[in-house]
Amino acid sequence: MPQTPVPVPLPGHLTRGDGHFLLRADTPVDAPEACGPEVAWLRGVLGAATGCRLPEGADHGPDGTGGIAVRLDDALGSEEYRLDVRPEGVVVAGGDRAGVFRAFQTLRQLMDPAVFRRAPVRQGPWAVPAVSVRDRPRFTWRGVLLDVVRHFMPKADVLRFLDLMAVHHLNVLHLHLTDDQGWRVEVPGRPRLTEVGAWRTESMVGTRHTPRHDGRPHGGYYTRDDLREIVAYAEARHITVVPEVDLPGHAQAVLAAYPELAAGPAPDGVRTGWGISDAVLAATDEVLAFCREVLDEICAVFPSRYVCVGGDEVPRGPWRADPASIARARELGLPDTDGLQRWFTAQLADMLAAHGRVVFGWDEILEDGAPDGALIGGWRGDHGVRAAAQLGFDVVASPDTSVYLDYRQAEGPDEPLPVGTLVTTETVHAFDPVPADLTADEARHVLGGQAALWAENLDSVRAVDYAAFPRLCALAEALWTEGPRDTAEFVARMARDHLPRLDALGVEYRPPGGPHPWQTRPDAPGFPRERADREAELARMTERLRENRPRKADS
Structure with missing residues (x-):
């Protein structure tokens, strides 16, 4: 018999035996109801x-x-779980159905x-x-963010x-459903979100640093039943779908549909370029009513404990220049309009708490x-993860320099759309969600990690496949398998055993x-960056986290 193939992710303990079990057309399965x-x-x-x-069989002992x-x-x-294969039969034992x-x-x-x-x-x-x-997971949160906004995925x-x-x-699909470039979920009573916000007139070709557009309309959205089907399909595979709707920033698609919700002048249409819009929701009761409608619908469709509201990269300039926002900040007793970010997040957390849900926001x-009680998504290197854990917040690690899978995979000129820092398969396999300098008590707040597939440059399923694999296989092993890692063995095992499965x-x-x-994409130039430059930028971005030691806010 050929050498025993080894799974990905690597099991905690695998012992080879003698012989093999033959699976035949009439091999029976005996299982509890x-x-x-x-x-x-x-x-x-x-x-x-x-x-x-695999017909139903009698008790096999x-x-x-x-x-x-x-x-x-x-x-x-x-x-x-335990899995024992012997020539006479197979025994599967799980701690639960997921096992x-x-x-x-x-x-x-x-x-x-x-x-x-098939x-x-x-x-x-x-x-x-x-x-x-004999196998069990190292982390309870082993996820991937899938961006279906920048390019819609049917x-x-x-x-x-x-x-x-x-x-x-x-076991976690973080489904990024809204952003400046589109809105992908139906909300009853707000038809313009999908009539207007779900499509844009064109898209950028390549990165935002070489602004070219394709002149082709792009769009799409999921109906309530589409999303319920996705949730049910995931549940059958013991995967939780965590939805993300960005509030109050990344809101240009919302404001194209409902310009009266903008702080200051509303943008002209759904954003056609990448990067961050300077559009932001106003701090009004009308906007809070809108947010409540959206989150009510999200909670009706998605049963996940956590709902992500973004909270990242919120432009504060429109609030500072908007008389109504200035007045609202004073009414709330805030020192300035920048405090509206915290106020917004607290309002959204209360709305979700009314449904028994927990707010999930990026480390900003x-x-x-x-x-x-908020769950934090740490994406700015280790800084956000470390700050959250040290403050007593649960956190999911998703540092862009380690697990952003839209970033380039090699230095070569043929790499399609080489953006960001270099993130190789080996980089991902070496990823550890827990910063080394955390105490044991702090480390317990790290629930796990997730990769990110941001889709500005992933315009097809083929492009998503290329970006995700085999790096997503490496992430799965980093998050599942306990103990020391042998990256050279992993790369060899991938080539020998796992790439044929992917084929x-x-x-x-x-x-x-x-x-x-x-x-390759010779028609679309990229924008590669050096890791040292990105790390320096992340350190500057998170200066307040490192120096000011942020405190918890009341909900």
Whole structure:
């Protein structure tokens, strides 16, 4: 038999045995009723590729003799599992249904890569090498932000992306739904958000530093049922969808639809370029009513505990120049209009708390004092993560210099749209969400990490595939696997075992030797940056976090 393939992410403990189990068309599965959805998923994916029906079977006993025995074990933690494959049978034990599902993903990766196809390409039986696996996640939050605003991603492609996340034990999809360049979610009673805000007249070609436009309208949005389908599809794969609606900044699409909500003059149309608009919501009761309508709808569709309201890169110039905003700041007893940022975040947190939800904001909300209990997204290097944890806030690490997957992957001139600092597969695999100088108590506030796929330069699913893979595989291992990491072994394992799986799944990943000719973008110049320059900029951006030691704000 060939060498036992090793899964990605690497299990905590994997011991090879002798021989193999043969999966046949009539191999039975014995599982508790509670695991019915997970078994149905296994039948669906393996049945499509292998023709194995995996019929319901009788109790196979502790060794799963002749089939696959599935058990729930209270002694195991959430998402933790055991997988034992012997020539006589397979036994799967999970601490919960999610653990069973993770075990099934590992079982699938132990087989021939052809099992990842959607129809049979050869006949069985299908060999599963004898192994004993003991596995559990290092972090509870293992996510990726998917930006469907800058370039809209049709629903079917979002569902495909969820399947790819599930293969890699990722469990949070942070769905970025609104920004200056578009609005992607229906809100009853606010039809202009999708009639006007969901499309723009054209898009930039390349980065904002070489402003060229394509002259082509671009748009799209998800209906309420589309989003409910995405949520249900994710839940079946034990993935939580965390929605993001940007308030009060990144609001040009909102203000194109409802200009009366602007602080000062409203912008002319949805933003067609990248970068940050200087449009911002006014600090009025009318705007608060609008925000409440939006968040009511978001909470009705998305059951996640956390809802992200952005709070990053909020332009304060319009408030400073707007007489109504100046008057509102005085009425609220604020020292100046800059305090409206903190006030806005507190109002949004209260709206979400009324639904039993928790506000999630980027690390800028720490600068003026974040609401008690807020979840922080640390994106400005380690600075935001460190400040949040030291202040007692839970935090998700997403530093742009380590896990922003729209950033360039190599130094070569053929790299498509080389923007940002260099973030290689090795960079991502070495990522640790917990800054080394945190105390043990502070480190407990780091829930995990997530990558980001910002889509200014990702205008198709093919481009998303190229940016995401294999770096997202490296992130999955960094967040799942405990213990020291061997990046050289990971790169070798990817080439030997995992790239064939991605090939079978139809993923157009970046080849190890560089892009294919059709993956290059000579028509769209990039804007590469040196890591040292970016780190210096991040240090300046977070000076208030480091020197002023921001305090918590009352909700």
